[in-house]
Amino acid sequence: MQEILPFLMFQGNAEEAMNHYTSLIEGSEITEVTHSEDGKVLRAIFSLKGQKFMCIDSSIQHAFTFTPSFSIFVICDSKEEVTNLYEQLSTDGEVLMPLGEYPFGTFAWITDRFGISWQFNDQK
Incomplete structure (x- = not known):
């Protein structure tokens, strides 16, 4: 096993969210972003005060989103x-x-x- 990361699946605004979060929390950065041909985030890694996260923009529309239970x-x-x-x-x-x-x-x-x-x- 290499690593365990919290994973966030956005619906078209992953890059905007990462930029917003890293601008507010000192010691944060975006370390990797891969885009699709249409500019959506295929895979990104960012850290907030040293805690790494992975995120994407979902390639399909779905009926669920984030929940406050996480x-x-x-x-x-x-x-x-x-x-x-x-x-x-x-x-x-x-x-x-x-x-x-x-x-x-x-x-x-x-x-x-x-x-x-x-x-x-x-x-x-």
């Missing part, structure tokens, strides 16, 4: 970092659990405009 959990350094990521990634998305102070720290859970679920926590 989410990217981000342990932040501060309340400000939680707030910034919440504001940036919840735009045109959906708030599943609002930004607030909870017994376990500043926390928010959202689904972004691409359908990916994110949790942010400063874990006080």
Whole structure:
């Protein structure tokens, strides 16, 4: 076995999503992108703060998309970092659990405009 990666299947906006995520999270990068003739992502690898992900643009339309039961959990350094990521990634998305102070720290859970679920926590 070589590697185990979280896999994200987008429907035409994989490259836009990767660019958005890597622009918001310091220490992130897109390391590999292969495109089809029509410009869709056939295969891409990107990392967010060292965590690698693989993604594609689906070549077929299907009735399913992402689900909040799988989410990217981000342990932040501060309340400000939680707030910034919440504001940036919840735009045109959906708030599943609002930004607030909870017994376990500043926390928010959202689904972004691409359908990916994110949790942010400063874990006080």
